[in-house]
Amino acid sequence: MIWNYKELFIRGIWVTLALTLVGYIGGIMLGLLIGLGKLSKKKWIYYPSKYYVDFFRGTPLLVQILLIHLAVIPTIFGQSLGYFVSGATALMLNCAAYNAEIIRAGIQSIDKGQMEAARSLGMPHKLAMRHIILPQALRRMIPPFGNELIALLKDSSLVTVIAANDLLYAGKIVAGAYNRFWEPYITVAVLYLFLTFLFTRVIAYTEKRFSNSYVPRQRRRMFTFGRPTGGSS
Amino acid sequence: MIKIENLYKSFGDLEVLKGIDYEVKEKEVICVIGPSGSGKSTFLRCINLLEEITAGSVYIDGVKVNDPNTDINEVRKEVGMVFQQFNLFPHMNVLDNITISPRKVKGMNPTEAEELAIQLLEKVGLKDKAKAYPEQLSGGQMQRVAIARALAMQPKIMLFDEPTSALDPEMVKEVLDVMKQLAFEGMTMVVVTHEMGFAREVGDRIIFMDQGYIVEEGTPEDIFVHAKNERTKAFLSKVL
Ligand SMILES: Nc1ncnc2c1ncn2[C@@H]1O[C@H](COP(=O)(O)OP(=O)(O)OP(=O)(O)O)[C@@H](O)[C@H]1O
Numbered sequence: 001m002i003w004n005y006k007e008l009f010i011r012g013i014w015v016t017l018a019l020t021l022v023g024y025i026g027g028i029m030l031g032l033l034i035g036l037g038k039l040s041k042k043k044w045i046y047y048p049s050k051y052y053v054d055f056f057r058g059t060p061l062l063v064q065i066l067l068i069h070l071a072v073i074p075t076i077f078g079q080s081l082g083y084f085v086s087g088a089t090a091l092m093l094n095c096a097a098y099n100a101e102i103i104r105a106g107i108q109s110i111d112k113g114q115m116e117a118a119r120s121l122g123m124p125h126k127l128a129m130r131h132i133i134l135p136q137a138l139r140r141m142i143p144p145f146g147n148e149l150i151a152l153l154k155d156s157s158l159v160t161v162i163a164a165n166d167l168l169y170a171g172k173i174v175a176g177a178y179n180r181f182w183e184p185y186i187t188v189a190v191l192y193l194f195l196t197f198l199f200t201r202v203i204a205y206t207e208k209r210f211s212n213s214y215v216p217r218q219r220r221r222m223f224t225f226g227r228p229t230g231g232s233s
Numbered sequence: 234m235i236k237i238e239n240l241y242k243s244f245g246d247l248e249v250l251k252g253i254d255y256e257v258k259e260k261e262v263i264c265v266i267g268p269s270g271s272g273k274s275t276f277l278r279c280i281n282l283l284e285e286i287t288a289g290s291v292y293i294d295g296v297k298v299n300d301p302n303t304d305i306n307e308v309r310k311e312v313g314m315v316f317q318q319f320n321l322f323p324h325m326n327v328l329d330n331i332t333i334s335p336r337k338v339k340g341m342n343p344t345e346a347e348e349l350a351i352q353l354l355e356k357v358g359l360k361d362k363a364k365a366y367p368e369q370l371s372g373g374q375m376q377r378v379a380i381a382r383a384l385a386m387q388p389k390i391m392l393f394d395e396p397t398s399a400l401d402p403e404m405v406k407e408v409l410d411v412m413k414q415l416a417f418e419g420m421t422m423v424v425v426t427h428e429m430g431f432a433r434e435v436g437d438r439i440i441f442m443d444q445g446y447i448v449e450e451g452t453p454e455d456i457f458v459h460a461k462n463e464r465t466k467a468f469l470s471k472v473l
């Protein structure tokens with residue numbers, strides 16, 4: 001029964017992956033702008049950034065998806081641009097709000113002596129941000145960014161409501177066709193589990209590469225997670 | 234070289250500097266002493282505008298630092314600063330810590346910057362640590378790198394805010410020696426310090442600050458031997 005619809009599920013996996021990745025990458029870039037905006041002393045930058053985050057964190061993603069698909073995009077473009085554009089946009093905008101907070105917190109966690117040292121060397125604020133603060137802050141952001149990626153993967157299933165061919169939608173179709181619920185939804189659940197597992201591995205790898213030490217590689221670690229990498233210890 | 238006129242600084246309602254006038258001449262080494270909370274760091278940080286100035290003015294080489302038309306980054310190129318907590322950039326090795334600013338701010342080419350860095354590392358006795366990361370260094374080594382980093386901008390003035398206070402006793406000397414050498418070479422320096430021996434030996438003039446005022450100022454002899462003010466005497470009797 002499931003096997004007959006394997007193409008639907010495979011397509012669902014790709015759609016889910018694509019929505020997640022597009023939303024995530026866009027969400028990080030937009031989130032960086034908004035996160036920096038929330039740190040700005042200029043009121044006309046700070047307040048829009050703050051209200052943005054408040055809105056997208058304070059309303060359900062499902063509502064945002066429907067608003068964007070049925071109201072915002074048709075109003076701007078005069079027609080629907082399809083579920084993918086709407087879905088990816090909604091996920092991106094939503095993800096950006098959460099990432100903005102991660103980025104703001106990450107930057108604020110860097111000792112203010114770092115900025116002072118950079119400024120005292122004659123670096124303008126932007127340059128100091130780029131070369132001194134952000135590189136340090138980014139590695140502290142990796143764990144929460146990882147959580148956000150997994151959350152987004154699961155939340156992407158909400159785009160099913162606008163008839164996106166995502167993974168959950170495949171399950172719904174099959175369930176409808178056979179009027180059976182166990183098999184299709186268990187399949188969907190297992191496939192999501194498989195995807196989150198994949199992402200977890202990627203995140204774990206990234207975290208390890210940018211571990212708590214700033215000294216690159218070949219350094220004795222007190223603890224090693226996962227497979228030992230050889231060398232000393 | 235540095236002229237401070239009627240400098241006031243408040244943090245909200247807390248008035249920390251209450252009208253400071255002072256002039257630092259070229260090649261002078263000024264040591265600032267005084268009890269904790271007297272405003273020494275704030276005074277130093279107003280010179281390169283790490284703290285916003287509430288009232289009064291600071292001139293460096295005749296340029297008013299707290300003028301809205303002054304490009305503060307230009308001023309800061311001339312004024313190096315060394316912090317109590319070193320504030321090295323932990324994600325860069327020693328060499329990059331030193332070269333980043335000449336490269337990015339002055340547009341110095343990388344080879345030239347590297348040569349300069351090696352030269353400075355030699356001066357502070359850490360040539361073999363060029364590729365080390367800050368976390369692999371001892372406190373004294375970190376502070377010497379921080380001095381080299383500030384010198385890499387080839388400043389005319391160096392500000393030191395308790396550069397040895399965070400160090401284990403056995404590392405204090407190596408940092409003070411570098412500073413002595415710098416003073417000997419004619420660098421204009423303002424040093425906030427609790428090292429009275431250093432102040433006495435290296436300082437051309439000593440400032441005693443208390444409660445936001447310069448209470449007394451003079452040569453090391455004036456202050457350490459013939460202090461006139463009661464507060465100065467009371468402070469010195471505690472620390473000497
Ligand atoms: N950013 C700030 N916000 C509010 N108050 C501050 C700030 N920085 C310093 N102060 C206050 O200003 C006063 C003077 O501080 P400052 O750091 O200049 O003293 P100090 O003489 O350097 O002392 P120490 O020897 O402990 O370093 C203190 O009462 C301090 O609490």
Ligand SMILES: [Mg+2]
Pocket residue numbers: 273274275394395
């Ligand atoms: Mg201080």
